[in-house]
Amino acid sequence: MAEEVAMREVYGKTLVELGRENPDIVVLDADLSASTMTKYFAKEFPERFFDCGIAEQNMVTIAAGLASAGKIPFASTFAVFVPGRCFDQVRVSIAHSELNVKLVVTHGGLSVGEDGATHQAIEDLSLITSLPGFTVIVPGDGIETAQAVRTAASVQGPFYIRLPRLKTPIIYTDDYKFEIGKAVELRPGKDVTVIAIGIMVAAALEAAENLYKEGIDCRVVNMPTIKPIDEAAIARAAEETGAIVTAEEHLEHGGLASAVAQVAAKNHPAPMEFVAVKDTYAESGTPAELLKKYGLTADDIEQAVKKVLKRKK
Amino acid sequence: MPVSSDSSMRKALPVEELEKVAKKLRRHIIIMTGKAGSGHPGGSLSATDIVTTIYFNLLRHNPADPDWPDRDRFILSKGHAAPVLYAALAESGYFPLEELPTLRKLGSSLQGHADSNVTPGVEMTAGSLGQGLSFSVGVAIAGRLNSKDYRVYVLLGDGECDEGQVWEAAMAAAHFKVDNLTAIVDNNGLQIDGWNKDVMSLEPLNEKWKSFGWHVIEVDGHNINQLLDAFKEAEFVKGQPTVIIAHTVKGKGVSFMENNVDFHGKAPDAEQVELALKELE
Numbered sequence: 042m043a044e045e046v047a048m049r050e051v052y053g054k055t056l057v058e059l060g061r062e063n064p065d066i067v068v069l070d071a072d073l074s075a076s077t078m079t080k081y082f083a084k085e086f087p088e089r090f091f092d093c094g095i096a097e098q099n100m101v102t103i104a105a106g107l108a109s110a111g112k113i114p115f116a117s118t119f120a121v122f123v124p125g126r127c128f129d130q131v132r133v134s135i136a137h138s139e140l141n142v143k144l145v146v147t148h149g150g151l152s153v154g155e156d157g158a159t160h161q162a163i164e165d166l167s168l169i170t171s172l173p174g175f176t177v178i179v180p181g182d183g184i185e186t187a188q189a190v191r192t193a194a195s196v197q198g199p200f201y202i203r204l205p206r207l208k209t210p211i212i213y214t215d216d217y218k219f220e221i222g223k224a225v226e227l228r229p230g231k232d233v234t235v236i237a238i239g240i241m242v243a244a245a246l247e248a249a250e251n252l253y254k255e256g257i258d259c260r261v262v263n264m265p266t267i268k269p270i271d272e273a274a275i276a277r278a279a280e281e282t283g284a285i286v287t288a289e290e291h292l293e294h295g296g297l298a299s300a301v302a303q304v305a306a307k308n309h310p311a312p313m314e315f316v317a318v319k320d321t322y323a324e325s326g327t328p329a330e331l332l333k334k335y336g337l338t339a340d341d342i343e344q345a346v347k348k349v350l351k352r353k354k
Numbered sequence: 355m356p357v358s359s360d361s362s363m364r365k366a367l368p369v370e371e372l373e374k375v376a377k378k379l380r381r382h383i384i385i386m387t388g389k390a391g392s393g394h395p396g397g398s399l400s401a402t403d404i405v406t407t408i409y410f411n412l413l414r415h416n417p418a419d420p421d422w423p424d425r426d427r428f429i430l431s432k433g434h435a436a437p438v439l440y441a442a443l444a445e446s447g448y449f450p451l452e453e454l455p456t457l458r459k460l461g462s463s464l465q466g467h468a469d470s471n472v473t474p475g476v477e478m479t480a481g482s483l484g485q486g487l488s489f490s491v492g493v494a495i496a497g498r499l500n501s502k503d504y505r506v507y508v509l510l511g512d513g514e515c516d517e518g519q520v521w522e523a524a525m526a527a528a529h530f531k532v533d534n535l536t537a538i539v540d541n542n543g544l545q546i547d548g549w550n551k552d553v554m555s556l557e558p559l560n561e562k563w564k565s566f567g568w569h570v571i572e573v574d575g576h577n578i579n580q581l582l583d584a585f586k587e588a589e590f591v592k593g594q595p596t597v598i599i600a601h602t603v604k605g606k607g608v609s610f611m612e613n614n615v616d617f618h619g620k621a622p623d624a625e626q627v628e629l630a631l632k633e634l635e
Contacts, residue, residue: 067499089499091495091530093522093526094526096519096522096525096526098485098488098518098519098522099488099491099519099522099523102485102489102492102523103489103491103492103495103523103526105478105488105489105492106478106488106489106490106491106492106493106494106495106496107492107493107496108492109470109477109478109489109492109493109496110423110492110493110496110497110500111423111496111500112492112496112499114492129482130488132482133479133480133481133482133485134478134479134485134488137469137471138470138471138478138479
């Protein structure tokens with residue numbers, strides 16, 4: 042069993058390192074610093090930490106103002122509140138001017154669990170990727186999280202980084218090098234490609250292992266950057282394996298499925314299946330129960346692969 | 355040009371000169387919106403004396419170097435009053451006066467609502483109301499963190515204060531003790547659907563701001579002496595932000611536009627432009 046780490050824990054620790062390295066790093070939160078893990082930064086750099094209370098619209102717009110005056114603000118809360126609660130502020134005050142604001146949100150997706158539908162962000166990627174100028178990242182493990190956060194700090198422009206609540210298995214080794222807009226082939230394969238993000242990356246690897254035993258050679262690609270998306274990797278998947286399955290903890294509409302399908306349809310059409318939340322809201326339950334009920338398990342990926350292979354020419 | 359000396363960057367015109375500049379800005383507003391055939395003259399004219407006082411007496415800025423890090427900031431939160439801002443920027447030398455008639459035309463650097471991407475001197479893209487005060491709090495805090503002594507001025511509409519975010523920001527500015535920030539409410543009493551008191555009651559506005567922890571000053575927003583005194587007073591207030599509630603008249607300076615809500619978002623036609631300019635001679 043691989044070591045498990047909470048990406049938000051890694052985020053919190055990385056922020057502290059960045060704070061030590063760069064005095065321009067400032068952090069904002071909306072009364073959730075103990076959950077987003079910005080609390081570590083708050084403790085070490087109280088003069089550079091701004092708890093804005095339960096006021097997300099105000100928080101992201103203050104962040105925009107800080108960025109316009111040369112600071113590098115990281116603003117954090119749950120994925121369900123940013124961008125959902127403050128979409129217009131993100132659009133007008135941050136995205137339109139491409140200000141150097143880093144929105145790092147936690148508790149993305151269904152695996153939030155028992156808090157229920159109001160707290161399960163399943164449309165955040167759809168909203169944020171619709172905004173010109175944003176770089177949107179969904180890391181696959183703790184190692185990728187640390188690098189994505191560091192990259193966001195050093196690259197000018199607005200970033201959205203979405204992290205889950207739960208601990209997830211470590212996928213990468215320490216020599217991994219994250220690059221914006223670059224997909225990573227985690228497992229070679231020639232029959233079909235599974236493109237996954239976030240907690241679904243580990244599920245995709247598990248599915249590929251099971252499928253291999255059944256004689257299906259499944260490529261697994263992690264697509265940490267949803268925007269700008271790695272068009273070449275999608276073209277290669279379509280060309281070389283002839284079929285694609287996407288897997289994400291998000292609605293089928295507007296997230297990874299849409300982004301990959303759009304690129305494939307334009308450049309190299311191939312049969313596709315989508316492992317994602319169908320057009321519905323979920324409910325309270327344990328993360329495992331919810332992922333099973335709403336079709337986001339390794340088994341669901343396996344079924345989707347078998348289905349898409351039937352359509353492969 | 356040296357950009358380090360504070361006072362050299364401040365124009366500080368005397369009151370009688372400011373009154374002349376205000377008239378010039380009003381003429382620009384009429385000509386620009388008339389030529390554009392659309393736009394927001396009413397709320398631009400109500401804010402003209404405020405904007406004039408800020409740009410031509412208070413602001414330490416350098417039109418040749420709009421990004422000068424030590425500059426005072428004027429942030430227009432009521433982004434539909436872009437015409438008065440553009441007029442002030444052009445008269446300050448940020449761009450040629452000849453550009454003003456391109457307002458709202460395809461390819462123009464003068465967008466329908468203030469746009470920081472394309473207009474030199476515009477600090478913030480605004481138009482969706484309620485965001486400028488939060489943004490200004492961020493800019494003001496950055497100044498404090500960077501040990502800069504710049505001041506941040508932000509102009510809000512009274513109707514804009516319907517937006518909940520204004521009060522989120524008001525709470526935060528007081529909580530963070532942001533005292534290098536002066537907000538001005540252009541209290542012209544009208545919003546698109548009519549009088550504020552009929553659409554959405556704001557009163558008691560003074561007490562609202564006070565209860566949020568602000569130092570409140572009320573002035574006649576068309577009396578430049580009163581405005582100057584208020585801005586001076588604000589500079590000496592420490593440990594809390596200051597708001598100037600400026601009582602104004604929508605459409606001020608043009609008789610048929612004054613208190614006439616029709617001119618909130620409607621431009622004067624050719625005949626009205628002529629009449630208005632006659633009144634503003």
